[in-house]
Amino acid sequence: MKNTITKTIAKYHKDKTRLMDILIDTQEELGYIPKEAISQIAEDLHMSEVDVEQTISFYHFFSFQPTGKYSIYLNNSVVAVMMGRKEVASTFEQELGIKFGQVTADGLAGLFETSCIGMNDQEPAAIINNMVFTRLTPFRVKEIVRDIKEGKPVVDMFRASFGDGKNASELIRSVVSNNIRKIGPVLDPFYKPGEAIKKIIKMKPEEVIEEIKRSSIRGRGGAGFPTGLKWEFCRKIEADKKYIFCNADEGEPGTFKDRVILTELPRLIMEGMVVAGYAVGATEGILYIRFEYKYLERYLENILQKAREKNYLGKDIGGKKGFNFDIRIQFGAGAYVCGEESALIESAEGKRGEPRDRPPFPVRRGYFDMPTVVNNVETLCSAVKVILNGGEWYKSFGTTESTGTKLLSISGDCRFPGVYEVDWGFSINDMLEMVGAVNSEVQAVQVGGPSGALIGPNEFNRILGYEDLATGGSLIIFGKHRDLLTDVVLNFTEFFIEESCGSCSTCRIVPTILMKKLKKILNARGVAQDIEDMTEWGKILRASRCGLGQTAANPILSSIKNFRHLYEEKVQKNKTFDSGFDLNAAVLESCEATNRIPNI
């Protein structure tokens, strides 16, 4: 073990800011990060052991205990549950003879839960030793467990065909499907890599920024900040070094469009980073990808290498003297909050992914305190198209306030879940028709993931756009037969509780209090006042440091706003107060421990 770790540390030049990579490799080699490994890493990197431990403890896919030769992480997102996760989960438990959170006695397999893994259009899905298994059924689970017991490597476990497009290529060989249903300027399959680079090297960086500004394109990661302005800010700050981050952390439940771009158009992403680098004067790019997409690593590294060979990356790009830019890939290790731009940077520096206080914003003080542009995958891809065709052309798509197109990740109760590129300004009604959902059977649509809004049929004429329903592109459709409060609102609230980084007392505490109230109402112990309390108390969350906490009450608040009757049906009519306390349940544990019969 000592040698393996020494090698790993050497691979990353004993650089403690690469702690994430060192830990990812160690976890992969050993199946966990044992005490001795922590000591050795701490010593070699000249860090304290607790500093190493605090990074480990932050991320879902790092573990202090063995996670099994086969580590199975079954997604527990809303859509997974809708598509039959329960049976899949219990089959895993039965076949392996363990419960979730446990490892088999012989150390062969470990079974764990995990938040949305970006496969909403092909649920239920699981990650086993970094490979993704989609559309699981009890039958398929039995096959998988049989293979595990035979000791087959995960790559040999696929029986059925591989996924579409590049998923089947030699360096990926995954069962994941792209499900691209509608293409537009960004997903255009006739894209020729390198054209934009050839074009910009004939322009001044300021002209590139002007063109981006002319397009009025805004960030696609959710917050919608004007991209041209962001680049201009960064350009204007004097600094020795600047960085471009491409945010491919894609953790908002229900989004998976960045995964599809990473699979089908990685060169477009890289070109977008190069364009951004040229515009702001950055020399290094970091493509931060969520751990769940690790199965794309070899494929992406290979493409980076090819780009270097073609001089699209490296020194004097495209023959332009002094235009130097290279990209490295940084994987996360399982933490939704790392998608927040300052947490993303912290994580890439090898630390816990806790958001920073802002301001200063990353454009001023980002990676290693240097000016840093963080952009979503789709933003950078769109920027390339703006450069190729002009800002005016780009504005011919979409609406005045929301120019261009948007990639939507659509899942849930519809015939054709998948990725759709549409003009901004598309209405929910049109969207439902497009994806083969029968309008009269749709109860609700979640727009923008858990942090967005849950809307009902009376609002289906609203449009997607910054001026109305702003969204990072996640749309989840719920049929009439779904129990919105239990299956959706509770699940989303638990997601935020699980993913909170814990820095702010508001975000650490209030969502749990709200969840307890919600559970009380679901257990028929709620009263009308509880609905008022949740509405009022949810407001406290606005004081949180980052968007996660600020929106953590949205599932509850927006369902109270738009589906109030679901709550009112469940509260007790004849009572004004009920604490929900259950003495019988509360004494059960101690009576079992002392062998007593409860006598209340």
Next chain:
Amino acid sequence: MSKPIVATTSLAGCFGCHMSVLDIDDRILELIELVEFNKSPINDIKKFTKKCDIGLIEGGCANSENVHVLKDFREHCKILISLGECAIMGGLPAMRNGIPVRECLEEAYLNGLTVAGNTGKIIPNDPELPMLLDKVYPCHEVVKIDYFLPGCPPRADLIWDALVALITGDEMKLPYEVIKFD
């Protein structure tokens, strides 16, 4: 008008909050002019003899007995006040909340360093004993609480001011010194 009736109790608390009530010093003479005491450790009345106006609760609920007493208070008192950190948040006793009850009991009666003489390896389980709850609950998670007086213990002046305000119906004065955190 007859004097308002006050009752007090200590659940899972350390009696520090009651000490703080006594800390109002000579104002205690004024207090017994203002109010009549019913069930309370201060006068050692063990059972409610009539309906009360104000109930002061020290401590949270750690066992079934605490819950019964608290519910009894709710039934007998018009206004219930959570007095001090333990009643409001569970306080020090709630430090066991992260540990399974079985482990707590085993530590206390079997494995703890200071355990001596328990040769029979017995965890007390006489039916007469109150049953421990799975965790220590703040009072408002069990019954409706009307007011909260924070502090560990709340200062005597705060208790005094709150009682006087309640009895006279005047608004309570809350100057900055009283609500600041440090």
